[in-house]
Amino acid sequence: MASHPAGRAGxxxxxxxxxxxxxxxxxxxxxxxxTGQLRRETRERVRRAAEQLGFTPDGRGxxxxxxxxxxxxxxxxxxxxxxxxPIMLGAEDALSxxxxxxxxxxxxxxxxxxxHYVRTLLARRVDxxxxxxxxxxxxxxxxxxVPVVYAFSSSTNPADASVVxxxxxxxxxxxxxxxxxxxxxxxxxxxxxxxxxxxxxxxAAAAAAGAAFRGPALYGEWSERWGRHAAELxxxxxxxxxxxxxxxxxxxxxxxxxxxxLGRRIPEDVAVTGYDNWDVMALACRPPLTTVDLELExxxxxxxxxxxxxxxxxPHRGTVELPTRLVVRASTLPD
Amino acid sequence: MASHPAGRAGxxxxxxxxxxxxxxxxxxxxxxxxTGQLRRETRERVRRAAEQLGFTPDGRGxxxxxxxxxxxxxxxxxxxxxxxxPIMLGAEDALSxxxxxxxxxxxxxxxxxxxHYVRTLLARRVDxxxxxxxxxxxxxxxxxxVPVVYAFSSSTNPADASVVxxxxxxxxxxxxxxxxxxxxxxxxxxxxxxxxxxxxxxxAAAAAAGAAFRGPALYGEWSERWGRHAAELxxxxxxxxxxxxxxxxxxxxxxxxxxxxLGRRIPEDVAVTGYDNWDVMALACRPPLTTVDLELExxxxxxxxxxxxxxxxxPHRGTVELPTRLVVRASTLPD
DNA sequence: GGAAATTAGGAATTCGTTTTCCGGACAGAC
DNA sequence: GTCTGTCCGGAAAACGAATTCCTAATTTCC
Numbered sequence: 125m126a127s128h129p130a131g132r133a134g135x136x137x138x139x140x141x142x143x144x145x146x147x148x149x150x151x152x153x154x155x156x157x158x159t160g161q162l163r164r165e166t167r168e169r170v171r172r173a174a175e176q177l178g179f180t181p182d183g184r185g186x187x188x189x190x191x192x193x194x195x196x197x198x199x200x201x202x203x204x205x206x207x208x209x210p211i212m213l214g215a216e217d218a219l220s221x222x223x224x225x226x227x228x229x230x231x232x233x234x235x236x237x238x239x240h241y242v243r244t245l246l247a248r249r250v251d252x253x254x255x256x257x258x259x260x261x262x263x264x265x266x267x268x269x270v271p272v273v274y275a276f277s278s279s280t281n282p283a284d285a286s287v288v289x290x291x292x293x294x295x296x297x298x299x300x301x302x303x304x305x306x307x308x309x310x311x312x313x314x315x316x317x318x319x320x321x322x323x324x325x326x327x328a329a330a331a332a333a334g335a336a337f338r339g340p341a342l343y344g345e346w347s348e349r350w351g352r353h354a355a356e357l358x359x360x361x362x363x364x365x366x367x368x369x370x371x372x373x374x375x376x377x378x379x380x381x382x383x384x385x386l387g388r389r390i391p392e393d394v395a396v397t398g399y400d401n402w403d404v405m406a407l408a409c410r411p412p413l414t415t416v417d418l419e420l421e422x423x424x425x426x427x428x429x430x431x432x433x434x435x436x437x438x439p440h441r442g443t444v445e446l447p448t449r450l451v452v453r454a455s456t457l458p459d
Numbered sequence: 460m461a462s463h464p465a466g467r468a469g470x471x472x473x474x475x476x477x478x479x480x481x482x483x484x485x486x487x488x489x490x491x492x493x494t495g496q497l498r499r500e501t502r503e504r505v506r507r508a509a510e511q512l513g514f515t516p517d518g519r520g521x522x523x524x525x526x527x528x529x530x531x532x533x534x535x536x537x538x539x540x541x542x543x544x545p546i547m548l549g550a551e552d553a554l555s556x557x558x559x560x561x562x563x564x565x566x567x568x569x570x571x572x573x574x575h576y577v578r579t580l581l582a583r584r585v586d587x588x589x590x591x592x593x594x595x596x597x598x599x600x601x602x603x604x605v606p607v608v609y610a611f612s613s614s615t616n617p618a619d620a621s622v623v624x625x626x627x628x629x630x631x632x633x634x635x636x637x638x639x640x641x642x643x644x645x646x647x648x649x650x651x652x653x654x655x656x657x658x659x660x661x662x663a664a665a666a667a668a669g670a671a672f673r674g675p676a677l678y679g680e681w682s683e684r685w686g687r688h689a690a691e692l693x694x695x696x697x698x699x700x701x702x703x704x705x706x707x708x709x710x711x712x713x714x715x716x717x718x719x720x721l722g723r724r725i726p727e728d729v730a731v732t733g734y735d736n737w738d739v740m741a742l743a744c745r746p747p748l749t750t751v752d753l754e755l756e757x758x759x760x761x762x763x764x765x766x767x768x769x770x771x772x773x774p775h776r777g778t779v780e781l782p783t784r785l786v787v788r789a790s791t792l793p794d
Numbered sequence: 795g796g797a798a799a800t801t802a803g804g805a806a807t808t809c810g811t812t813t814t815c816c817g818g819a820c821a822g823a824c
Numbered sequence: 825g826t827c828t829g830t831c832c833g834g835a836a837a838a839c840g841a842a843t844t845c846c847t848a849a850t851t852t853c854c
Contacts, residue, residue, distance in 0.1 A: 137810060148834050153812055160813085161832060183583035184522040185810030188839045193519060195583075198563070203548055213538055216563055225579065228533070228551055228563045244560065248518035248530075348743045374743070404739065408683045408709070473841060483804050488842055495843085496802055520840025523809045 136177045145173035156181070187249065195225050196431060197245035199238065199266070201277075202258035203230045206402060207420060211256050211275050214424025222432045224251070233258075242266055252431045255279075256424075260291060260321040271434035275427035276420070278443045285434065286443040287427045291321055292328035294416040294448035298397040299332035299369050301414065301450055305457065307367035307395055310336045313354040313379060314371025317343040322371050325399065329369050338362050346371070351378020359386060366394055367456075373398035373405035376413050380455065384410065395456040401449075411454035419449055471512045480508035491516070522584065530560050531766060532580035534573065534601070536612075537593035538565045541737060542755060546591050546610050549759025557767045559586070568593075577601055587766045590614075591759075595626060595656040606769035610762035611755070613778050620769065621778040622762045626656055627663035629751040629783035633732040634667035634704050636749065636785055640792065642702035642730055645671045648689040648714060649706025652678040657706050660734065664704050673697050681706070686713020694721060701729055702791075708733035708740035711748050715790065719745065730791040736784075746789035754784055 142152035147170060154160030155170035173179075187193040198215060200208045216226050227250065229241040245253060245268075252270050257263050257277030265279040266272060272279075278286030302310055312329045315322040326341035342357065344350035351374065358365055368383075370376035376398030380390055388394045390411055398406055398415035406413040423446050430440045477487035482505060489495030490505035508514075522528040533550060535543045551561045562585065564576040580588060580603075587605050592598050592612030600614040601607060607614075613621030637645055647664045650657040661676035677692065679685035686709065693700055703718075705711035711733030715725055723729050725746055733741055733750035741748040758781050765775045 138812095139810080149811080150813075150835075151833055154833085157812080161830095163832065166833080180578060180582040182810050184519060184528060185839090186812075187519040188523055188841095189810075189812040191812090191839080195562075204544065209539065209544060212563070213565055216565055220564070220576075220579075223579075225562045225564075225583065227530075227560045228547070229555070229560075230548055230551055241555075243515060244555075244558075247515040248560065374739070404709070484841080485805075485843075486803055489803085492842075496800095498802065501802080516842095517840050520809090521842075523811090524840075524842040526809075526842095 135182075136179050138179065138181065141170065141174045141177055141179045144177060145170040191249075192251050192435075193249045194223060195227055195248065195250050196428075196435075197227045197229055197241070197248075197250045197253045199229045199231060199241055199245075199253060199255045200258075201231050201233045201238070201256070201263075203228075205258040207258055207276060207418075208256055210420035211424035211427070214421035214426075215254050215256075215275070215428040216424075217421070218425040218428035219432070222428075224432070238266075242268060246270070251435045254424075254427050254431055256427075259319065260288065260324070261319075262286075271431060271439060273427045273431045273434065273440075275423060282443065283441055285430055285440045287423055287430060288443060288445055289418050289420075289423060290445040290447055291324045293445070294399065294418070294450075295325040295328040295369070295371075296332040297448065297450045298399065298414070298416050299329045301452065301456060302367040302369060302395055302397060303333070303336060305391075305395060308336050309338050309362065309365050310367040310369060311338045311358050311362065311365055312341040312369045312371070313351065313358070313375055314341060314343060315346040315350075315375070325371050333369075338365060344375075346374055348374050348378035348381070351375035351380075352382040353378075355379045355382035355386070359383070359388075368394060368396045370396065370398050373400045373402045373409070373413055373415055376415070376455070377405050377409040380409050380411070380413070391454070391456050391458060397456060401451050406451070406453070409455065414453045414456040415451055417449040417451050419446060422446065470517075471514050473514065473516065476505065476509045476512055476514045479512065480505040527586050527770075528584045529558060530562055530583065530585050531763075531770075532562045532564055532576070532583075532585045532588045534564045534566060534576055534580075534588060534590045535593075536566050536568045536573070536591070536598075538563075540593040542593055542611060542753075543591055545755035546759035546762070549756035549761075550589050550591075550610070550763040551759075552756070553760040553763035554767070557763075559767070573601075577603060581605070586770045589759075589762050589766055591762075594654065595623065595659070596654075597621075606766060606774060608762045608766045608769065608775075610758060617778065618776050620765055620775045622758055622765060623778060623780055624753050624755075624758065625780040625782055626659045628780070629734065629753070629785075630660040630663040630704070630706075631667040632783065632785045633734065633749070633751050634664045636787065636791060637702045637704060637730055637732065638668070638671060640726075640730060643671045644673050644697065644700050645702040645704060646673045646693050646697065646700055647676040647704045647706070648686065648693070648710055649676060649678060650681040650685075650710070660706050668704075671702075673700060679710075681709055683709050683713035683716070686710035686715075687717040688713075690714045690717035690721070694718070694723075703729060703731050705731065705733050708735045708737045708744070708748055708750055711750070711790070712740050712744040715744055715746070715748070726789070726791050726793060732791060736786050741786070741788070744790065749788045749791040750786050752784040752786050754781060757781065 139149045142149045155167040231238040253272045256275040262280045263277045265281050274286040310333045330337045342354050398413040401415045401417035406415045474484045477484045490502040566573040588607045591610040597615045598612045600616045609621040645668045665672045677689050733748040736750045736752035741750045
């Protein structure tokens with residue numbers, strides 16, 4: 125019956141492994157962690173014993189004695205947004221590959237909750253923290269005695285480790301594509317001017333379009349409604365327009381919809397590009413949108429890897445910008 | 460200088476608190492945890508000392524000695540989906556209120572990864588696990604020695620604790636609303652017949668509509684494209700249709716779009732209801748959709764509370780169905 | 795007034811692992 | 825044959841809190 129020598133079913137301690145291998149617990153620990161001076165033969169014997177018993181070190185004991193908890197916190201100000209999610213998943217992916225687990229903390233954009241979470245993470249002795257926001261605006265850094273990496277929203281302290289999207293680059297790529305397919309009269313429609321991402325994308329789009337730019341950029345909101353309205357404004361002011369670069373897929377979808385209703389063919393008469401590669405918008409649009417993918421999951425992965433480095437004693441400093449990826453679909457190239 | 464008597468800056472142990480309060484560490488522990496027999500005066504003295512030093516118990520030591528880790532795992536098979544996210548957030552909300560932290564595990568629908576995560580969660584001695592899926596199909600239970608609650612997808616073992624959405628109820632509510640506003644010829648358009656949720660909603664919708672049902676239900680896919688196509692089919696077969704109940708907001712949006720293109724006024728000629736209350740679809744639709752909100756965040760909260768109960772020794776068993784909420788908008792009621 | 799019961803708090807043990815010392819065994823050098 | 829050095833592995837001390845005894849000191853009861 126007692127096929128498992130452990131006390132309670134399923135819980136086998138390192139002392140059980142040590143006993144089976146005929147060594148002391150300390151030696152078993154060294155064998156399993158590749159530390160200390162042990163004969164190869166001893167190491168293997170312990171390993172076999174551990175495997176035979178299905179031993180998994182108890183994270184609590186390990187955390188206590190090693191000083192590391194093999195856990196990191198993820199603080200997100202808004203995980204309901206579609207930006208935070210892929211970042212979280214990417215981070216989780218990279219961390220779990222590094223044998224780290226991720227504690228999720230959604231502050232709901234409330235500084236009090238954030239403070240509370242920071243304290244509980246610290247109480248749990250996390251090895252590090254990833255902080256992510258829902259907007260590209262830089263944010264106040266958190267003050268903690270462990271490594272921190274800021275993802276998507278950089279820290280206002282330029283010395284902190286941050287990883288963000290190359291927004292200007294993305295916008296420039298989209299406009300470059302419009303020029304490549306021969307467009308010569310390009311407008312830009314985007315979100316509120318108070319949003320850094322809107323301004324950065326618009327500025328970069330204008331610069332990339334050069335003489336082909338039909339300004340000024342139209343600022344509004346991040347909605348299909350605004351896209352529809354903007355399409356009307358554009359066509360009235362510039363009937364010869366042959367391309368619209370948009371600050372988001374939602375706006376682009378609205379633009380497409382109204383352009384079609386006004387009798388323009390897309391992309392033959394007017395080519396349209398979006399931004400974000402938000403599949404439900406980009407693919408459901410008629411026609412499907414050429415757009416800029418933010419590669420957020422990769423951003424999350426990158427942030428997590430930077431954090432792992434920092435935990436391992438190789439801290440990064442400063443902000444790194446990650447490239448975007450242009451996804452070409454029928455809104456700029458006929459099938 | 461040494462304003463903090465603690466060893467390393469920021470880390471104050473219970474022995475520091477005990478020393479300041481003039482008691483032994485054991486007594487300090489009792490005072491702070493409301494256990495043991497202590498004079499009220501002593502308790503307060505210790506509490507003041509703890510507060511003065513900003514003491515937060517070290518989670519690692521606590522976990523080791525108390526046997527509880529104050530941590531639960533959340534296993535999601537697909538957190539990219541829009542269903543898992545609100546559930547996660549609700550769970551996280553309820554758990555953090557219970558002083559528990561949540562370890563995030565995204566299996567990406569890979570059984571191998573799932574197995575791996577289950578093991579690491581167990582190694583970390585989580586107090587319990589929430590399992591959530593992306594579909595309403597029941598799933599195989601996981602075999603672990605800690606409490607588990609299944610959210611959204613129930614366990615195939617009916618004795619396990621599961622909390623799911625009352626899908627038939629939601630569909631019936633939507634159709635009931637259509638009847639209330641006087642509709643007498645109601646069709647239903649939904650997703651693939653192999654999806655349990657599609658069949659359940661369709662069946663309940665038909666039953667609720669009774670004589671007003673214009674069947675059979677149309678099965679297709681969860682997309683706007685299918686919604687547009689279905690609208691054509693419907694109008695061709697039943698020109699006198701005055702209401703369409705849809706299995707998702709995406710389908711409903713497609714239906715609305717094509718109905719408008721075919722000259723029908725919504726809701727005057729045909730009323731349309733969606734399902735999911737997915738804001739980007741429901742609000743962007745012209746007109747905005749009357750739809751069924753799944754209250755997923757509440758579902759996550761409920762699951763977490765059930766888990767907290769189980770951890771506290773009051774396990775639940777069996778499946779509980781949570782009610783949906785009808786959100787009425789312009790697609791059934793003119794402004 | 796003495797025995798029994800209650801109360802308050804301290805000492806020591808526990809949780810499971812890692813890590814720091816140390817000592818024994820064995821080899822090579824003179 | 826001793827002396828030094830290297831190689832293994834064991835014993836014990838962390839790590840930080842909770843908890844289980846226990847022992848005084850006080851109160852209650854007869």
